Amino acid sequence: MAASREPNALDYDAIIIGAGISGLYQLYRLRELGLRARVLEAGTGVGGTWYWNRYPGARFDSESYSYGYSFSRELLDEWDWTEHFSPQPETLKYLNHVADRFDLRRDIQFKSRVKSAQWDETARTWTITLEDGGKLTSRFMITAIGLLSAPTMPKIPGVESFKGRSCHTARWPHEGVDFTGKRVAVIGTGATGVQTIQEVAKTAGQLTVFQRTPNWCAPLHNDKISREEMQKIRASYPDIFKRCLETFACFLHTPDPRATHEVTEAEREAHFEKLYADRGFGIWQGNFRDILMDRKANALISDFVARKIRRRVKDQKTAEKLIPRNHGFGTRRVPLETKYFEVYNQPNVELVDINETPIDRITEAGIKTSDRERSFDIIIYATGFDAITGAFDAIDIRGENGLRLKDKWKGGPKTYLGILVEDFPNMMMLMGPHTALGNIPRSIEYSVEWVSGLMHYARDHRLTRLEANAEGVKSWTEHVIKLGEGLLSNEIDSWMTGINRNVDGKTERIVARYSGSAPAYRERCDRVAAEGYKEMNLV
Numbered sequence: 254m255a256a257s258r259e260p261n262a263l264d265y266d267a268i269i270i271g272a273g274i275s276g277l278y279q280l281y282r283l284r285e286l287g288l289r290a291r292v293l294e295a296g297t298g299v300g301g302t303w304y305w306n307r308y309p310g311a312r313f314d315s316e317s318y319s320y321g322y323s324f325s326r327e328l329l330d331e332w333d334w335t336e337h338f339s340p341q342p343e344t345l346k347y348l349n350h351v352a353d354r355f356d357l358r359r360d361i362q363f364k365s366r367v368k369s370a371q372w373d374e375t376a377r378t379w380t381i382t383l384e385d386g387g388k389l390t391s392r393f394m395i396t397a398i399g400l401l402s403a404p405t406m407p408k409i410p411g412v413e414s415f416k417g418r419s420c421h422t423a424r425w426p427h428e429g430v431d432f433t434g435k436r437v438a439v440i441g442t443g444a445t446g447v448q449t450i451q452e453v454a455k456t457a458g459q460l461t462v463f464q465r466t467p468n469w470c471a472p473l474h475n476d477k478i479s480r481e482e483m484q485k486i487r488a489s490y491p492d493i494f495k496r497c498l499e500t501f502a503c504f505l506h507t508p509d510p511r512a513t514h515e516v517t518e519a520e521r522e523a524h525f526e527k528l529y530a531d532r533g534f535g536i537w538q539g540n541f542r543d544i545l546m547d548r549k550a551n552a553l554i555s556d557f558v559a560r561k562i563r564r565r566v567k568d569q570k571t572a573e574k575l576i577p578r579n580h581g582f583g584t585r586r587v588p589l590e591t592k593y594f595e596v597y598n599q600p601n602v603e604l605v606d607i608n609e610t611p612i613d614r615i616t617e618a619g620i621k622t623s624d625r626e627r628s629f630d631i632i633i634y635a636t637g638f639d640a641i642t643g644a645f646d647a648i649d650i651r652g653e654n655g656l657r658l659k660d661k662w663k664g665g666p667k668t669y670l671g672i673l674v675e676d677f678p679n680m681m682m683l684m685g686p687h688t689a690l691g692n693i694p695r696s697i698e699y700s701v702e703w704v705s706g707l708m709h710y711a712r713d714h715r716l717t718r719l720e721a722n723a724e725g726v727k728s729w730t731e732h733v734i735k736l737g738e739g740l741l742s743n744e745i746d747s748w749m750t751g752i753n754r755n756v757d758g759k760t761e762r763i764v765a766r767y768s769g770s771a772p773a774y775r776e777r778c779d780r781v782a783a784e785g786y787k788e789m790n791l792v
């Protein structure tokens with residue numbers, strides 16, 4: 254147990270873990286409240302997701318102008334996006350600009366990975382221990398650790414034995430990697446793998462893609478933004494953000510109110526064609542309202558996209574391998590692509606279906622599948638993350654009576670509004686389990702503002718202990734589970750259902766995502782605040 258300390262001996266009023274989009278904005282808001290806040294960041298710079306994921310081709314899948322912060326008119330006025338879907342270097346530059354513009358760095362402690370966090374009931378404080386042994390105490394602890402931030406390497410024998418260069422996409426070297434003329438392997442074909450593959454294929458001598466499960470990908474249709482266009486976008490920011498707040502998942506796209514079977518076959522095809530030709534997530538988020546619930550509707554859009562793949566890939570055997578069989582369109586996160594399927598028409602690209610020829614092991618020279626060994630200079634692991642709860646599991650978080658958060662969440666997370674956890678007083682989560690996700694920065698801004706509202710309330714009412722109660726957690730968790738019923742995505746293995754076979758104990762599906770509408774989520778949280786947080790235990 255941490256030693257008890259008088260409240261005035263506390264190092265901080267609030268410690269925020271993580272200097273990504275959530276952590277930066279939370280720091281800005283807490284400073285406004287006059288709180289002594291400190292951000293602890295494992296990396297050497299700000300940016301979170303956009304700091305770590307420097308792999309080739311990394312970029313937004315949401316329109317840039319719907320993704321940036323909306324809270325500061327000055328920031329909106331001075332920042333120009335150069336592409337409809339900003340590439341990672343530009344986004345990282347943007348987040349560095351935000352940190353500088355609001356003078357955030359002086360309260361951020363870099364190279365400070367949090368190892369454990371312990372609640373001290375007597376002092377009503379959190380003691381946070383860093384990997385380097387440093388300790389800090391704080392009244393409140395706010396996790397801004399991301400939902401896709403704990404990368405996982407594949408459980409394949411021999412991973413350590415490869416003598417060439419190997420990198421996980423989320424731990425990409427800052428100096429970059431030159432693929433020119435190199436023999437490159439990519440393992441993984443999720444959204445990250447797809448972005449990586451289409452970029453690496455441009456320069457690699459030989460690219461071999463090891464695919465376990467193909468995903469339903471759709472065209473991104475990225476483009477440059479001209480100066481004139483940016484001026485128009487800037488003028489319409491109020492409308493853009495208003496729309497994002499009205500749509501189901503905070504994207505510019507929102508479901509078409511019609512059901513798939515309410516239109517004629519010709520109308521349906523025309524609608525699908527239009528969505529396939531349009532920018533961004535429209536085909537997933539702006540499609541007929543039933544495609545993610547109704548099996549027949551889902552089969553129609555899946556068939557449409559399968560036909561596109563067959564047309565775009567010349568070798569039909571390869572095309573068939575690239576068409577998903579075990580899940581329908583949109584039931585896993587749809588990777589958006591730019592000439593991804595055409596990559597497989599290049600003579601220097603090979604697709605290995607590891608269901609046919611499983612990987613036996615990684616060797617010193619390369620990768621051995623059941624039929625042969627291939628040699629490589631570089632192996633890229635685009636094998637994803639221990640999502641949603643993984644970043645929490647990576648920290649030994651202990652609440653009342655030493656209870657481990659990991660144990661509390663056995664069998665699936667239990668939360669209040671996706672922000673608080675019973676037995677873990679004064680801990681608030683930004684983008685934790687059970688919160689509205691969608692177009693993430695829009696959800697982040699709301700959550701940060703809600704948490705800041707609670708902090709404001711606590712300050713004004715001199716509260717030192719805020720906790721969700723059992724009833725509140727039960728009803729919210731049941732509500733989240735109920736919302737997920739009937740969703741085809743909840744019947745499928747993916748990070749969204751908590752599955753990661755590279756992590757022990759992550760083989761059973763859980764409901765970790767809030768799948769209701771963002772406006773409904775905000776309405777519920779607003780009500781809790783307006784009613785003086787009476788559903789919580791406040792002391």
Ligand code: NAP
Pocket residue numbers: 311312313314315401406407408409440441442443444445446448464465466586607635636637638748755
């Ligand atoms: P992911 O979707 O979980 O994909 C991981 C890939 O690695 C899958 O193809 C998986 O195959 C494969 N894999 C894992 N372990 C393997 C093993 N042992 N052997 C062979 N293959 C293995 O992870 P991700 O692509 O990093 O994407 C995660 C999420 O990050 C996305 O869904 C998205 O939400 C976000 N993201 C966003 C952007 C953006 O905004 N632009 C870009 C990239 C990622 P199985 O499918 O068979 O498990």
